[in-house]
Amino acid sequence: MKILDLYILKKFLKTYVFAVLIIVAIIVVIDYTEKVDDFINKKAPTSAILFDYYLNFIPYWANYISPLMVFISTVFFTANLAARTEIIAILSTGVSFLRLMRPYLIGSTLVAIITFFMVAWIIPIANKTRITFERKYVKDTYYFSGRDVHIKIAPDVYSYMETYDNNSNVGYRFTLEKISDNQIKSKLLAERITWDSTRSKWTVHDYRIRTFLPDGKETLSYGTKIDTTINLSPKDFDSNYQLHETFTLPELNRYIDKLNSRGADGIEIYIVEKYIRFANPFSIIILTMIGLIVSARKSRGGVGFQIALGFMLAFVYIMFFMMSKGMAESGTMPPLLAVWLPNIIFGGIGVILYYTIPR
Numbered sequence: 001m002k003i004l005d006l007y008i009l010k011k012f013l014k015t016y017v018f019a020v021l022i023i024v025a026i027i028v029v030i031d032y033t034e035k036v037d038d039f040i041n042k043k044a045p046t047s048a049i050l051f052d053y054y055l056n057f058i059p060y061w062a063n064y065i066s067p068l069m070v071f072i073s074t075v076f077f078t079a080n081l082a083a084r085t086e087i088i089a090i091l092s093t094g095v096s097f098l099r100l101m102r103p104y105l106i107g108s109t110l111v112a113i114i115t116f117f118m119v120a121w122i123i124p125i126a127n128k129t130r131i132t133f134e135r136k137y138v139k140d141t142y143y144f145s146g147r148d149v150h151i152k153i154a155p156d157v158y159s160y161m162e163t164y165d166n167n168s169n170v171g172y173r174f175t176l177e178k179i180s181d182n183q184i185k186s187k188l189l190a191e192r193i194t195w196d197s198t199r200s201k202w203t204v205h206d207y208r209i210r211t212f213l214p215d216g217k218e219t220l221s222y223g224t225k226i227d228t229t230i231n232l233s234p235k236d237f238d239s240n241y242q243l244h245e246t247f248t249l250p251e252l253n254r255y256i257d258k259l260n261s262r263g264a265d266g267i268e269i270y271i272v273e274k275y276i277r278f279a280n281p282f283s284i285i286i287l288t289m290i291g292l293i294v295s296a297r298k299s300r301g302g303v304g305f306q307i308a309l310g311f312m313l314a315f316v317y318i319m320f321f322m323m324s325k326g327m328a329e330s331g332t333m334p335p336l337l338a339v340w341l342p343n344i345i346f347g348g349i350g351v352i353l354y355y356t357i358p359r
Contacts, residue, residue, distance in 0.1 A: 004090065008103035011081075015073040016111065020062050023069060027061050028054060035138055044137040053133045056126035063118050067283045068314050070111055074104065074291030075310030082298045082306075097357055101292060108288035112281035119277045120249040127245045135239060142166070142239040152262040153231040156180050161193070169195035169234045174204065176230070186211045195234050201227050231258075244273040252277075268335055272328045275339035286347050287317065293353045317346055 032054075039049055081087050090100060135142065144166040151159050162173035176188040190207040208222040247255055252274050259267045290313065295306045321342045328338030 004095070005103040005106070008100075009107050011077045012074065012104060012107040013110075015077045016070055016107075019069045019073045019076075020065065023065055024058055024062050028058065031057065038138045042137045044133075048133060048137070052129050053137075056130035059118065059126055060123055060130065063115060063123055066111065066115055067280060067287055068318065070108060070284050071287035071291045071314050071317075072307075072310055074108075074288050075295045075307055078292055079295040079306040079310075082296055085298065087296050088298065097296070097354075100296075101289065104288050104292050105285065108285045112284045115284060116277070116281045119280065124246055124248045124251070127242070131242050131246055135241060139239075139241065142241075144237045146237075149237075151232065151236065152264070155261065156185075157230070159230070159232060164237050166234065166237050169197075176228075184212055196227070199227075200233075201229055202232070203227055244270050247273075249274070249277060268329050268331055271335045272325060272339060275336055276325075279339045279343055283317075283343050283346075286343055286350060287314075290346060290350045290353065293350060293357060296357065317342060320345070 038044075044053075078087070087100075091097065144164050147163055149161045149164060153159050156179055158177045158179065160173075160175040160177075161171040164171045171193045172191070174188075174190045174193040178185045178187075187210045188204070188207055189210075190204045192205050194203050194205065195201075196203055204226050206224060207226060208220065211219045211221075213219065244252070247270075252270060256267065256270050256274065259270065291310060294309055294313065324333065324338040324341050327333040328335040
């Protein structure tokens with residue numbers, strides 16, 4: 001790596017880290033101001049606030065704003081280079097603009113790789129602790145309010161509960177049906193079902209089991225209590241507040257498979273989350289290249305004009321991303337297309353802008 005590459009790469013990383021630290025510090029102050037009353041009212045321990053919440057809050061937001069900060073940082077320090085005619089001096093030595101892009105590409109790729117590992121494994125683990133803290137000390141106590149709950153727990157097995165108490169982990173008016181070839185093969189009915197946390201099993205109370213035979217007859221058995229292992233757990237009735245952000249990538253894939261096997265609704269939010277984790281690193285590279293292109297030329301409007309232009313483009317990108325994400329989560333657009341569409345469009349914009357740069 002040449003001196004020029006190291007010079008630009010050093011400025012790129014220093015400006016990016018500084019911008020992230022400043023913005024995250026502002027976000028922490030605002031967040032603390034908003035939540036301090038909750039911390040006091042619910043008697044949150046200081047150690048939990050610092051280590052369980054904010055220690056995990058900071059990397060979450062640092063990663064969340066990373067694409068925007070990479071873009072703004074690139075525009076800021078490149079515009080300053082252009083204002084001091086350093087870009088012109090570099091190009092006048094015979095260095096092509098394509099060659100000038102190399103340190104930017106190296107820096108953005110490095111940030112993109114770190115971002116991918118963060119969103120795939122590290123941040124979800126941190127989010128488990130952070131979101132647990134929020135649910136305990138910030139959010140109101142969660143009570144499962146669903147009624148007449150139908151859940152497909154296996155390809156041919158369907159469960160039903162009239163009500164469920166998530167505090168005692170007890171379900172009432174429970175039914176378990178096995179259906180094959182559009183015919184009911186067996187049906188279990190119980191007054192209630194309770195979760196045994198020590199054995200990780202459900203206990204069915206006051207049950208009746210009807211088994212339908214091929215010859216049209218049926219058998220009936222009943223009892224007061226029986227243990228059963230089914231693909232159902234108390235977590236299925238727990239709060240889903242920011243649940244998609246607590247899964248590592250392997251866990252997210254397993255959860256999506258689980259929802260698919262049940263034929264459950266609302267799966268789009270988890271699929272979108274999965275695709276975003278792959279798309280965000282590429283957005284960092286794309287936005288870095290666009291930031292370089294829009295700020296490399298010396299402008300009569302000065303550095304302020306180029307920085308303002310950078311903010312405007314960043315705002316347009318964020319708005320476009322949020323709109324396409326919302327459409328994907330509502331089911332009006334395929335998740336894969338919705339998540340990658342901003343990158344595709346802004347990648348095309350970057351290519352067009354590249355050919356407008358004076359050589």
